[in-house]
Amino acid sequence: MQLPIRIRLSIWYFVIFSFAGLLLSAASYYLARRSLYLELDHELGEHIDDVRDFFRAEGLGGDYQRERAEIAAQFQLQDEGKWLQIQDDQGRWVFRPWRMQIAPHDVPLAKSLSADGNYAEFPAGTKRIRSLRRSFTVNGHTFVVESGMTLTKADQTLLHFRNGLLLISPVIFLIAGFAGHLLSRRALDPVAAIAREAQRIHDGNLQTRLPQLETRDELAHLSSTLNEMLERIEAGVRSVRDFTAYASHELRTPVTFIRMETDLALRFDRSNAEYREAIAMIDAEALRMSSLLDSLLFLARTDAGAESAQLEPVNARKLCLQACKKWNYQFKGRKLLVSVPAEPAMVIADKMYLPRLLSIILENAGKYTPAGGLVELKLEIMQEFARFEVHDSGIGILDMDRGRIFDRFFRGSNVQEANAHGSGLGLALAAWIAARHNTFIEVSSTPGKGSCFSWVLSLTREYEQNPSDMELEAHRSHQQGPAALFPIG
Numbered sequence: 001m002q003l004p005i006r007i008r009l010s011i012w013y014f015v016i017f018s019f020a021g022l023l024l025s026a027a028s029y030y031l032a033r034r035s036l037y038l039e040l041d042h043e044l045g046e047h048i049d050d051v052r053d054f055f056r057a058e059g060l061g062g063d064y065q066r067e068r069a070e071i072a073a074q075f076q077l078q079d080e081g082k083w084l085q086i087q088d089d090q091g092r093w094v095f096r097p098w099r100m101q102i103a104p105h106d107v108p109l110a111k112s113l114s115a116d117g118n119y120a121e122f123p124a125g126t127k128r129i130r131s132l133r134r135s136f137t138v139n140g141h142t143f144v145v146e147s148g149m150t151l152t153k154a155d156q157t158l159l160h161f162r163n164g165l166l167l168i169s170p171v172i173f174l175i176a177g178f179a180g181h182l183l184s185r186r187a188l189d190p191v192a193a194i195a196r197e198a199q200r201i202h203d204g205n206l207q208t209r210l211p212q213l214e215t216r217d218e219l220a221h222l223s224s225t226l227n228e229m230l231e232r233i234e235a236g237v238r239s240v241r242d243f244t245a246y247a248s249h250e251l252r253t254p255v256t257f258i259r260m261e262t263d264l265a266l267r268f269d270r271s272n273a274e275y276r277e278a279i280a281m282i283d284a285e286a287l288r289m290s291s292l293l294d295s296l297l298f299l300a301r302t303d304a305g306a307e308s309a310q311l312e313p314v315n316a317r318k319l320c321l322q323a324c325k326k327w328n329y330q331f332k333g334r335k336l337l338v339s340v341p342a343e344p345a346m347v348i349a350d351k352m353y354l355p356r357l358l359s360i361i362l363e364n365a366g367k368y369t370p371a372g373g374l375v376e377l378k379l380e381i382m383q384e385f386a387r388f389e390v391h392d393s394g395i396g397i398l399d400m401d402r403g404r405i406f407d408r409f410f411r412g413s414n415v416q417e418a419n420a421h422g423s424g425l426g427l428a429l430a431a432w433i434a435a436r437h438n439t440f441i442e443v444s445s446t447p448g449k450g451s452c453f454s455w456v457l458s459l460t461r462e463y464e465q466n467p468s469d470m471e472l473e474a475h476r477s478h479q480q481g482p483a484a485l486f487p488i489g
């Protein structure tokens with residue numbers, strides 16, 4: 001089972017803090033012991049130096065009996081004489097106090113002179129002795145000296161120190177536990193507060209935000225990131241709600257109209273011509289509804305990520321001519337001009353989406369241009385790009401609407417001037433298609449005079465998958481001809 005993070009943090013604090021405390025205690029114990037022993041060793045060395053200096057000052061080294069008597073007189077009663085032994089080069093004891101004679105120690109004085117500078121520890125009764133052994137030469141005679149000191153005082157000091165450490169260890173553990181608990185609480189309280197607030201947020205109060213922390217740390221960053229996420233979710237939910245509301249509203253209108261027409265047609269007897277007229281109106285509404293449904297489904301699929309563009313070489317010239325041919329029939333009363341290069345213009349595009357984009361823009365141009373007006377589609381080749389331009393002499397777009405015409409369901413404030421139906425989805429789809437082609441639609445417009453929608457696509461030298469023979473022929477011939485500008489139809 002996974003423990004809560006607060007408990008785990010406390011345990012971690014406790015373990016690390018205690019471990020550090022124990023490590024510190026062990027290190028300070030070791031350092032104290034080392035400095036005590038260093039001091040002791042220094043004193044032992046000084047004792048041996050004193051003996052050597054005494055030998056030199058007294059000129060000892062020749063007469064064994066004299067040496068014994070003088071050294072005994074000098075060191076017998078001194079403190080350092082308690083654990084001092086001196087041997088001459090023939091292995092005879094020059095000085096050896098009674099303590100050493102009765103103390104059964106494991107480190108007998110070395111016979112060999114090479115055992116110079118050795119430290120040893122050995123028990124002597126209830127005591128422990130630390131000794132240093134060195135040799136020196138006076139008047140051609142070598143003496144081995146071993147000086148010792150009891151470790152009682154040093155051991156006592158260390159014992160007190162260790163007891164003290166053992167005594168404060170529980171205090172260290174207690175502090176570690178308490179500090180761990182306190183720190184984990186301090187660290188996690190804001191997280192708990194954020195979680196509490198977050199729990200209160202649901203789809204009904206998505207505008208609520210988490211408290212903004214002033215600490216400028218990771219938690220403040222977390223709460224601001226969550227707030228940004230909430231903002232995005234709120235915008236997403238709002239757009240889905242708006243979308244559903246607009247969609248149902250837009251669909252209700254034609255359905256109501258169709259029902260009214262059928263109701264009227266069924267209620268009274270009518271002439272054939274009147275029935276035809278009613279059916280034609282119903283047909284027009286059904287057509288509108290099906291195009292609306294088509295747009296709605298397409299947008300829903302783009303939102304779900306189910307639509308994706310297949311970019312390949314496409315003949316833009318051919319597409320422009322086809323689009324104009326299609327729309328020219330519907331432009332009743334408006335003139336449609338097309339200007340394309342004389343030879344095929346291969347662009348990188350999706351062969352389903354690009355015609356749809358052209359249709360949306362051309363449909364708008366025709367729809368928002370009053371009878372007698374002019375619409376012009378231009379395809380220009382500019383080095384590595386092809387530029388599509390659709391000009392119209394229509395009602396134009398008001399400045400206040402310019403920034404919103406690509407929003408879903410947005411319709412300009414002046415659309416009634418053109419008496420044009422629509423649901424405000426065309427340009428949202430057009431913008432999505434342009435984005436899939438890594439481009440965007442530029443708009444310039446003068447209200448009352450007309451608009452221009454344009455975008456560019458990359459040109460390619462590759463051929464289309466299935467170009468018509470005629471286009472391929474023209475493409476192969478590479479003939480440089482003037483751009484064609486002619487009315488369609």
Ligand SMILES: Nc1ncnc2c1ncn2[C@@H]1O[C@H](COP(=O)(O)OP(=O)(O)OP(=O)(O)O)[C@@H](O)[C@H]1O
Binds near residue numbers: 392395413425
């Ligand atoms: N060529 C144009 N001239 C003037 N206004 C335009 C033109 N094209 C677009 N608009 C404005 O942009 C708005 C959005 O256009 P969009 O194509 O998205 O929707 P719609 O034409 O109103 O409806 P739909 O295309 O869904 O049938 C239009 O309502 C209109 O106000």
Ligand SMILES: [Mg+2]
Binds near residue numbers: 360363364422425427
């Ligand atoms: Mg439109």
